[in-house]
Amino acid sequence: MIKENKSGVTFPKGFKAAGVKAGIKKSGNPDLAVIISETDAVAAGTFTQNKVAAAPVYVSKKVISTGTATAIVTNSGCANACTGQQGLNDANKTTQIAARELNINPNDVIVASTGVIGVTLPMEKIESGIKNAVAALSSTGSESAANAIITTDTYIKSLTTTIEINGKEVRIGAIAKGAGMIQPNMATMLCFITTDANIDQVRLQLALSSIVEKSFNMISVDGDMSTNDMVVILANGQAGNDKIIKNDENFQLFYNALSELCTQMAQKVAADGEGATKFITINIHNAKNFKEAKKAGMSVANSPLVKTAFFGEDPNWGRVLCAVGYSGVDIDPDKTTVKFGNILIYANGTGIQFDKEKLHKVMSEHDITIDIDINMGKTNATVWSCDLSYEYVKINGEYHT
Known part of the structure; x- marks a missing residue:
């Protein structure tokens, strides 16, 4: 059963998160979040199909191509899109700053941005924000992270679900943002999913790609495709179930649970369209x-x-x-x-x-x-x-x- 649960991405075992005010948004609202798995995780992702993709999309695609990731750093208030080589440099520097603070490899850091297009990242604020977020990382930090990624959303979007595989409790949690420029494939939408399922990367990517096509790729608010969209999932295996390495009954259990969570999250994004009354x-x-x-x-x-x-x-x-x-x-x-x-x-x-x-x-x-x-x-x-x-x-x- 899917629950609206503020524990979101910290609901599965072994994940921490935090959201802080880095000063990127003129409003002064929270605008930078860090999510981390305490142990190595396999990673999968899907990204915008807009030919004018933002710098963090290119950087994060490379991370996902390695099959593993440990952390996600995301900011709101600045999309870092249409910013040329400087944008790519800044996105890469963000991975390096986070890696240094978390004592991990930069190749294991996924980066995401959302906000105004054509503006470069304020890197001093990004660096300070990452340091503060890392210091605040907590197993109850998902709500603050969810608050830090929203822009014109009217509320945070946070869901969890639990299934049983091989007698082990397997948890899945997610947070998302998105309210305008919502047109697949995908939308001006960021969705970060965590799970403690023990699953190989091939099965994880297979599941996510298939599910996104019938969930996040089936919503539209205004017909505009964003430059920054991504759906990313990290799986750290801490549930202790037998590793899912083929398309068997256990894979189907996991697939069905993830599908239901993504479908309900997609519906939430569509329902919270900018200015929506229906x-x-x-x-x-x-x-x-x-x-x-x-x-x-x-x-x-x-x-x-x-x-x-x-x-x-x-x-x-x-x-x-x-x-x-x-x-x-x-x-x-x-x-x-x-x-x-x-x-x-x-x-x-x-x-x-x-x-x-x-x-x-x-x-x-x-x-x-x-x-x-x-x-x-x-x-x-x-x-x-x-x-x-x-x-x-x-x-x-x-x-x-």
Whole structure:
């Protein structure tokens, strides 16, 4: 069972964390976090597919390619993106500072940044912040770390779960940030996951890559892909279960637990979209394949007309059908049906008469489900999104250096 638990990344055995105020954010809020495994850990990660990737993405990809990592250092308030060679130098220097303070190898330090693009890291503040965070590392420090990574989020996102493998309790914990520039693959999103599972790196990467595709890569707030996204997991083996080295029953147990945690975290990110007043679940039914199902769902999720209609509580089903129609997937309007909640809106090529009072009640709720049956195959997919409000424009109109 997934729990909203503030212990997050320090819930599994052998992990510590801390978040501090380094002075990077103009607000003076916490802005630098360190997460560390007390013992060697295998590591896996997925990263933004934006061709304009931030410096920490390049550095952390190299760390992940080694298969191991011990620590994560992340800052908010400055993305260190579009900063050229200086940005890469600063990201590498961050690993070196952290390695020195933690007495580990720089190649075992993952770095991440989020915030304003085109601004170089204030390295004196980064160094001071790392020193302070390392001094504050604690087995109860996850909440402070979660606070240090958020930007326009309205609350911290922290989840945990427990499973049993070979009679051993295996724990998984995570923290995440993300509220705007949310469009796979992935989003302006950082997610750090820890586990004490004993699992080899190949299985860990296999699980994470597959799970991200159907969780974090299925959310959209505004259709913009960030430069800094990453989902990273560290596994230190302290649970003591027999090592998972093949795709057996134990791997499936771990996979299912991690999948559920990532799915719920992805939903939290979408629900906390900048200025959001609605959380919208878009179910695509009976598409030809997963690629087409996702494409149709994302087309609806990214439509400004759909998103503003839900903000205004306007049952304009034509906007939904229109978005599916231009998505590029193979559909036949006469075979397609659309439901808002449990109310059938469109079928047999035409709109359906519906109870306006009941539909308005559906539209006025915070959680709204759209079901679109394409009837062209047997594959389903779910995309999570939110509405587009006046507040979104205000937040992003004022988001500057």
